[in-house]
Amino acid sequence: MRLIEWEVAEDGYEEQIIIPKEKRELAAEEGISTENKQKVTVRIMNLKTGESYISRLAITGNHQIYLPTEIQKMLKDSGTVRIQILGG
Numbered sequence: 528m529r530l531i532e533w534e535v536a537e538d539g540y541e542e543q544i545i546i547p548k549e550k551r552e553l554a555a556e557e558g559i560s561t562e563n564k565q566k567v568t569v570r571i572m573n574l575k576t577g578e579s580y581i582s583r584l585a586i587t588g589n590h591q592i593y594l595p596t597e598i599q600k601m602l603k604d605s606g607t608v609r610i611q612i613l614g615g
Contacts, residue, residue: 528557532611534574537602543591544571544610551590559615563588568613571598573605581613 531553535544551561559567565586572579578601585593602608
């Protein structure tokens with residue numbers, strides 16, 4: 528399985544993180560659906576503090592990962608966040 532990861536700037540309370548098109552295509556090649564109402568196992572890491580969170584999170588209708596409140600709080604003012612899709 529190939530690593531599916533990317534980094535985004537994160538300074539506020541974001542409810543969703545967009546999955547870039549090339550990452551959605553790579554996930555599909557690996558048999559992981561990123562379509563609406565699917566769930567994927569994701570690791571989200573705050574690169575400033577090293578704190579990370581692994582969970583199965585929902586995909587919204589516009590190819591975004593929905594972030595629960597506890598993750599939003601962890602990411603506030605983090606600067607850069609690394610997201611890894613680990614599986615379907």
